Amino acid sequence: MSKKSKKELIVEKAKDSFSRYGYELTTVEAIARECNITKPAVYYHFKDKAALYKAVVCPEFTALAEKIEEHTKKGIPTQRLENYIQTFGAFLVQNPTFSAIFAREIANGSSTLPDDCTEQLARTIRQLISILHTGEKEKVFQVESPFLIQMMIVTPLISCQTTKPLREKIAKFAHNEIIPLEPHFENIVDSLSQKIIKGLLC
Amino acid sequence: MSKKSKKELIVEKAKDSFSRYGYELTTVEAIARECNITKPAVYYHFKDKAALYKAVVCPEFTALAEKIEEHTKKGIPTQRLENYIQTFGAFLVQNPTFSAIFAREIANGSSTLPDDCTEQLARTIRQLISILHTGEKEKVFQVESPFLIQMMIVTPLISCQTTKPLREKIAKFAHNEIIPLEPHFENIVDSLSQKIIKGLLC
DNA sequence: TTTTCCTTACTTAACGGTAAGTAAAATTAT
DNA sequence: ATAATTTTACTTACCGTTAAGTAAGGAAAA
Numbered sequence: 001m002s003k004k005s006k007k008e009l010i011v012e013k014a015k016d017s018f019s020r021y022g023y024e025l026t027t028v029e030a031i032a033r034e035c036n037i038t039k040p041a042v043y044y045h046f047k048d049k050a051a052l053y054k055a056v057v058c059p060e061f062t063a064l065a066e067k068i069e070e071h072t073k074k075g076i077p078t079q080r081l082e083n084y085i086q087t088f089g090a091f092l093v094q095n096p097t098f099s100a101i102f103a104r105e106i107a108n109g110s111s112t113l114p115d116d117c118t119e120q121l122a123r124t125i126r127q128l129i130s131i132l133h134t135g136e137k138e139k140v141f142q143v144e145s146p147f148l149i150q151m152m153i154v155t156p157l158i159s160c161q162t163t164k165p166l167r168e169k170i171a172k173f174a175h176n177e178i179i180p181l182e183p184h185f186e187n188i189v190d191s192l193s194q195k196i197i198k199g200l201l202c
Numbered sequence: 203m204s205k206k207s208k209k210e211l212i213v214e215k216a217k218d219s220f221s222r223y224g225y226e227l228t229t230v231e232a233i234a235r236e237c238n239i240t241k242p243a244v245y246y247h248f249k250d251k252a253a254l255y256k257a258v259v260c261p262e263f264t265a266l267a268e269k270i271e272e273h274t275k276k277g278i279p280t281q282r283l284e285n286y287i288q289t290f291g292a293f294l295v296q297n298p299t300f301s302a303i304f305a306r307e308i309a310n311g312s313s314t315l316p317d318d319c320t321e322q323l324a325r326t327i328r329q330l331i332s333i334l335h336t337g338e339k340e341k342v343f344q345v346e347s348p349f350l351i352q353m354m355i356v357t358p359l360i361s362c363q364t365t366k367p368l369r370e371k372i373a374k375f376a377h378n379e380i381i382p383l384e385p386h387f388e389n390i391v392d393s394l395s396q397k398i399i400k401g402l403l404c
Numbered sequence: 405t406t407t408t409c410c411t412t413a414c415t416t417a418a419c420g421g422t423a424a425g426t427a428a429a430a431t432t433a434t
Numbered sequence: 435a436t437a438a439t440t441t442t443a444c445t446t447a448c449c450g451t452t453a454a455g456t457a458a459g460g461a462a463a464a
Binding site for chain 2: 022024025100103104105106107108109110111113115118119121122125126129144145146147148151152154155156158159160162163164165166167169170173174177180181182183188191192194195196198199200
Binding site: 208239240242243246247 | 442443444445446
């Protein structure tokens, strides 16, 4: 008896594949092969490919929303915003497949994102709105669109993860120039957080 | 005699389709139909689907690099950085299909991005490095990774374009709450620019 | 003996790409 | 100038492959 059920194994391998290749280039057969089973065995556990995708993404978005809520409840607005960014950054480190999946959803207008996930995203944005609103009332933050702040937080961090191969290719094109060192992801989160808060302060 | 050649028409319709549906979900047949020709007629002009994609994206990346270089040559570092961001923002407005295409490339690690485009991207980053480096030497900018700054500029602007449907869906989930107004894209560019520069100043 | 979990073998449909042929325009030869 | 030839820009009809999804059945466990 393995610790994980076969269904959980399928979700795990599906997550890897969706993250690496995207929804269209992921084949159910390849996922089955990774699990050492056949394709119809996957269809025994999941109605269709879309249902499998839902089983992959929904728990991730729920976990994210929960962590954000948990870590940004109390404190002064600057601290809560710092926590919002740090929690998101930590989530990306702990869930390495999430960046690519989320990035693709953002890129294609989230047309395929399950409603459950949209609702979880709404939860995190509600939290961000609360933080910004408090900061504005206390005259520590400028008035700013929460959607822009959300984008300023989420998309640079996500794309720092997904563009690693691109940056390596670009570095090769600049052979005899001084290429600045690539910072580690943790430092990027700190830098971004510092800059966003500084840019937002009155 | 039409102003545009059929080949140019194909590229134009292909650009629409790649932007809307992405590479995989775009079919050569659908592009042909949009041009009122048959699929093999497309293959008469282009070797294969990948070559057609190249014909769509390469001129866009080249135009972007050229505009960036042109508008960020001279001035003090803060002004050059402001121009960098504004030029990129203006390019997105003038090329409405570019955001989705670029966003997808970022999301999938740019594995399918032609080398020519990577080189044009390298040009823009070289320009940004020059701006930041001058600012650092003159003690007006903090030392910061150019890649992070590039991500802070490019990805929020792109995703403000691509996530419009997502934001609308999210707004619906928050029925009886106060939803902040959606700013216009031009204002977003200004806000972002102001925040990035403020966050970067010593 | 029924339910669970899987396999083998299959259908269906879509899509990238090609072979072969053709009407019209452009080029060359007479 | 005109007839012959070639090139351009397509069309119709097709092939090969791939991938989603299913029907039917079987072994093992409950």
